Structures are given as structure tokens and as C-alpha cells.
Amino acid sequence: MVEKMGKLAVNTGYYGMEIKEYPVPEAREDGLVIKIETFCICGSDQHFVKLKEEHPVGVEGHEFMGRIISMGSRANETLKVYGGDLKVGDRIVVYPHITCGKCDTCRTYGDGVCGVCENDFIYGGVFEQNREMLNHNADVWPHFKGGFSEYCYIFPGTYVWKVPEDMPGEIAALLDPCAVAMRAVEQTMTNIGGLAEGLSTSSRCLVIGAGAISIMTAMILRQMGAQQIIITDFVDKKLENAKEIANVDVALNVSKMTSDERVAKILELTEGGANIVINGANHPSSCVEGLRMVRKLGTYVEIGNAMDFGAGIVSEINIPAVVFEKNAHITSVVANTPSCFDRAFKFLKRYKELPFEKLITHRFTSLEEIIPVMKKMADSDFIKAACTFEE
Ligand SMILES: [Zn+2]
Ligand SMILES: [Zn+2]
Numbered sequence: 425m426v427e428k429m430g431k432l433a434v435n436t437g438y439y440g441m442e443i444k445e446y447p448v449p450e451a452r453e454d455g456l457v458i459k460i461e462t463f464c465i466c467g468s469d470q471h472f473v474k475l476k477e478e479h480p481v482g483v484e485g486h487e488f489m490g491r492i493i494s495m496g497s498r499a500n501e502t503l504k505v506y507g508g509d510l511k512v513g514d515r516i517v518v519y520p521h522i523t524c525g526k527c528d529t530c531r532t533y534g535d536g537v538c539g540v541c542e543n544d545f546i547y548g549g550v551f552e553q554n555r556e557m558l559n560h561n562a563d564v565w566p567h568f569k570g571g572f573s574e575y576c577y578i579f580p581g582t583y584v585w586k587v588p589e590d591m592p593g594e595i596a597a598l599l600d601p602c603a604v605a606m607r608a609v610e611q612t613m614t615n616i617g618g619l620a621e622g623l624s625t626s627s628r629c630l631v632i633g634a635g636a637i638s639i640m641t642a643m644i645l646r647q648m649g650a651q652q653i654i655i656t657d658f659v660d661k662k663l664e665n666a667k668e669i670a671n672v673d674v675a676l677n678v679s680k681m682t683s684d685e686r687v688a689k690i691l692e693l694t695e696g697g698a699n700i701v702i703n704g705a706n707h708p709s710s711c712v713e714g715l716r717m718v719r720k721l722g723t724y725v726e727i728g729n730a731m732d733f734g735a736g737i738v739s740e741i742n743i744p745a746v747v748f749e750k751n752a753h754i755t756s757v758v759a760n761t762p763s764c765f766d767r768a769f770k771f772l773k774r775y776k777e778l779p780f781e782k783l784i785t786h787r788f789t790s791l792e793e794i795i796p797v798m799k800k801m802a803d804s805d806f807i808k809a810a811c812t813f814e815e
Contacts, residue, residue: 427447427448428447428448429445429446429447429448430445430446430447430448430568430573430574430575431444431445431573431574431791432444432446432482432483432562432568432570432573432574432575432791433483433484433572433794434482434483434562435472435473435484437475438474438475439474439795439798439799440795441473441572441794441795443791443792446567446568447567448568448575449565449566449568449575449577450494451494451495451499451577452496453496453497453498453499454496454498454499454501454502454580455499455502455503455566455577455579455580456492456494456495456496456499456503456510456577456578457492457493457494457495457566457568457576457577458489458490458491458492458493458516458575458578459490459491459493459574459575460488460489460571460573460574460575460576460813461489461490461491461515461813462488462489462490462594462597462810462811462812462813463485463487463488463489463571463572463573463810463811464487464488464571464594464597464598464601464808464809464810464811465485465487465794465797465798465808465809465810465811466486466600466601467635467706467801469484469486469548469572469798470798471731473795473798482560482561482562482564482567482569482570483548483568483570483571483572483573484548484550484570484571484572485547485548485570485571486520486546486547486549486570487520487571487597487598487599487600487601488517488518488547488570488573488576488597489515489516489517489518489587489593489596489597489599490515490516490593491513491514491515491516492510492511492512492513492514492515492516494512495510495511499580502580502581503578503580503581503582503583503584504536504581504582504583504584504762505583505584505585505586506584506585506586506766506769507585507586510584510586514586514587515586515587515588515589515591515593515596516578516584516586516587517584517585517587517596517597517599517769518547518578518582518583518584518585519536519538519582519584519762519765520547520548520600521538521544521545521546522544522558522579522581523536523537523538523543523545523581524541524542524543524544525581526543527541527542527543528542529542533759534761536583536761536762537759538759538760538761539758539759539760540759545558545559545579547569547570547571547576548569548570548572549570558579572791572794574813583762583765585599585765585766585769591773593812594781594787594812595772595775595780595781596769596772597810598636598640598772598780598783598808599765599768599769599772600765601637601808602640602768602771602772603760603764603765603768603769604637604727604757604760605637605638605640605644605727605768606644606765606767606768607757607760607761607764608637608702608725608727609641609644609648609702610764611723611753611755611757612627612700612702612723612725612753614753622723623645623648623650623699623700624649625650625651626651626699627645627650627651627652627699627700628650628651628652628654628694628695628699628700628719629645629652629654629698629699629701630653630654630655630656630690630700630701630702630714630717630718631645631653631656631672631704632656632701632702632703632704632705632710632714632728633655633657633704633705633706633710633728634655634656634657634662634663634665634666634704635662635704635807636783636807637727638655638702638705639665639666639669639670639783639807640783641702641704641727642655642666642672643669644771645700646671647771650700652673652674652693653670653672653673653674654673654674654675654676654690654693654694654698655667655670655672655675656675656676656677656690657675657678657705658677658679659677659679659804660677660804661805662804662807663675663676663677665782665785665807669779669782669783674693676689676693683709683713686717687713687716687717690717691717694719696719697718697719697720697722698717698718698719698722699718699719699722699723700718700722700723700725701715701717701718701722701723701725702725702727703724703728703729704727704728706728706729706730707728707729708729709739710728710729711726711728711729712739712743712746714726715743715746715747715750715752716741716746718750718752719750719752720749720750720751720752721750721751721752722750722752723752723755724750724752724753724754724755725756725757726754726755726757727756727757730758782807783807783808784807784808784809784810785805785806785807785808785809786800786806786808786809787810787811787812788809788810788811789812789813789814790811791811793811794811797809
């Protein structure tokens with residue numbers, strides 16, 4: 425019998441991607457295999473491809489969804505499925521992390537909390553992982569361990585959501601970035617120290633940067649009833665998108681302003697500072713500015729600057745003094761939970777009333793197009809790219 429082969433894309437260092445073929449695995453009794461329908465490209469995927477050195481990667485891509493083609497007899501017990509048992513033919517989307525459940529942080533914060541587990545496996549991750557099978561080496565069975573691929577093996581312990589038949593695959597594949605946006609907003613609902621008030625109908629909110637996650641953050645803030653939402657960027661086209669998709673109050677191009685002018689403008693627009701600042705921009709200076717723009721006892725959430733590319737903070741500002749003065753709740757989104765993903769998925773399921781499809785600006789149909797599309801990610805009309813394989 426001839427083995428059925430499938431393709432995946434392996435990162436080979438600085439804007440190199442090799443398409444490789446491997447036999448499509450059969451599901452073991454505790455896992456399942458999907459035929460990928462759609463995957464999206466994340467900013468972090470592009471960062472990994474830009475790195476000059478070669479990484480020991482199998483396949484990148486953690487934003488994907490697909491249809492079950494083979495399934496083990498015990499998979500409904502070993503997978504953590506929201507919305508009832510699975511069967512072959514179902515469309516699913518996954519939580520891209522599998523935590524170990526055994527390390528001290530898993531014990532402390534609960535199984536499934538990503539960003540803290542010492543042995544976290546990420547579908548489509550790039551750094552070497554030593555857990556048996558759960559590694560990123562495409563040569564090691566089951567080969568298909570990420571989203572830039574025609575298939576993906578879904579391991580036991582994975583959290584899974586069923587995707588309704590009429591829900592566009594590219595919207596379901598937005599689960600991971602939408603969950604980052606959801607986590608950012610939910611971080612503003614806490615009440616650290618008992619003084620700072622969380623998100624409310626009176627909140628004046630600033631979202632810095634107008635990328636896909638920032639726009640979804642603004643969409644959620646709007647739906648949660650925030651009084652004022654301001655979004656800033658350097659590119660008019662992105663600001664137009666944000667206004668159209670998220671219905672923000674102010675979309676402000678701050679490219680021609682000095683740092684002090686930007687801070688003064690936000691303090692003026694918010695009448696004293698934003699209660700909530702969520703930074704989705706990827707330069708350290710945006711964080712320094714954001715901290716100056718937050719109101720006393722407000723909340724500052726860092727989404728951008730997820731990776732340190734050595735840009736360094738160039739600042740004349742005494743940051744510790746700013747932090748002291750604000751008494752703000754300063755936090756980030758590096759840790760997230762399956763339950764937050766569940767809320768994000770329920771939010772995406774409102775795709776008939778909310779224009780998520782407008783977030784997808786670049787659509788393509790093959791693995792070979794990943795690199796050419798990645799090279800467009802800095803274009804002014806780019807928000808999000810999705811690959812949907814033709815049937
Ligand atoms: Zn992502
Ligand atoms: Zn752990």
C-alpha cells in the first residue's frame with residue numbers, strides 16, 4: 425500500500441521556508457488528525473522567519489483550524505473538548521498550548537495556563553522541546569505539529585472547540601489572536617489593591633497600534649461598553665480599518681508628533697489620561713509613552729513587545745518615577761487560559777453581526793505563498809493573512 429503523503433512548510437532561517445513531504449499519520453488511540461482547512465499568519469511567525477539563525481523547527485503556525493480525518497477510540501477522553509464529543513468529519517479549532525500539568529506553576533495556577541508552564545508545548549512553536557513526541561522536529565513522528573501544513577496531529581491534552589459548519593474557517597482560525605485581545609481586556613477588569621477601578625461604562629480607553637489584535641481589542645472594548653476608545657498608529661490606512669471594523673471614537677495618526685506631543689494629545693482627549701491603555705505596538709518607546717498616558721490608578725496592558733529584538737528603550741523619561749506616580753495596574757498577556765479562549769471563541773461566533781472578515785486582508789491558497797505574503801506584512805493595507813486550501 426502506498427502511504428498517503430502530506431506537505432508542510434519548515435522554517436530554514438532568514439526568510440527561507442522549505443516545503444517538505446511526510447506520510448500522513450494515523451491517529452493513535454488517544455489523538456486525532458485534522459486536514460487543515462485554514463491557517464492564519466501571526467506576527468510572531470514572521471519574526472521567527474526573520475531571525476537569521478536557523479531554528480530547530482518542524483512546522484510553524486499556531487492559528488489554524490481543520491476537519492477531523494482520523495480519530496482514536498479514546499480521543500474524546502484524552503482531549504479536552506468544549507461543546508460535547510467529537511467525531512470524524514467535525515471541524516475543530518484548538519488551544520495551541522499543551523501544558524505539562526506537573527510542574528510547580530501548573531500545580532499553582534492550574535493545568536492549561538500557558539506562558540508559565542516550564543514544559544509548555546506550542547503547536548507551531550519554534551524552540552526545541554524535549555517532551556516525548558511533543559517536540560518541533562518534523563522528522564519525528566507524527567511530523568505534522570503546526571499550522572503551516574496540510575494536516576495536523578492533535579495530541580492528548582489539547583483543548584478543542586467544535587466549529588459550526590456555517591462559520592467561515594478563517595474566522596475560527598482567529599481564535600488565538602482574539603483570545604490575546606480578550607485577555608488584554610479582561611486584565612482591565614481586575615481591581616488590584618482595591619483602589620483602581622476596572623473596565624466600566626465610564627472607561628476612557630487607548631489602544632496603541634492598529635494591527636489585528638489591537639483592532640479586536642477595540643472591538644471587545646466597544647462591545648463591553650467603554651465610554652471612549654482611541655486608537656493610534658502611524659499609518660492612515662490602518663486607522664481607517666480600525667474605525668470601520670471596531671467603530672472607535674478617535675483614530676489618530678501620531679506619526680508626525682514628538683513623544684511629548686503624543687502624550688499631551690492623549691491627556692487632552694481623555695481629559696487627564698486614559699483609564700485603560702492597551703499597547704499593541706511593537707517598539708519599547710510605545711510602552712514608555714503608554715505609561716505616561718495612563719491615568720492614575722488606571723490599567724496598562726502590554727500586548728506588543730512580545731519579543732525582544734534589542735531595540736532598547738531610548739528615553740529621557742524617568743520610568744520608575746512615572747510608575748510610582750501612576751499607581752497603575754501594569755500587566756501583560758503572556759499567561760492565558762482555555763476559559764479565556766472559550767470566551768474569545770464565543771465572541772468570534774458573533775461573526776454575523778461583527779465584521780471579523782474585514783480583518784483578513786490577504787487571502788492565499790498554498791504553502792508556497794507563505795513567504796511572499798509575509799513580506800507584505802509591513803504594508804499599510806495589511807491586517808491579517810489567511811491561507812485556505814482549495815478542496
Ligand atoms: Zn498568534
Ligand atoms: Zn507545567
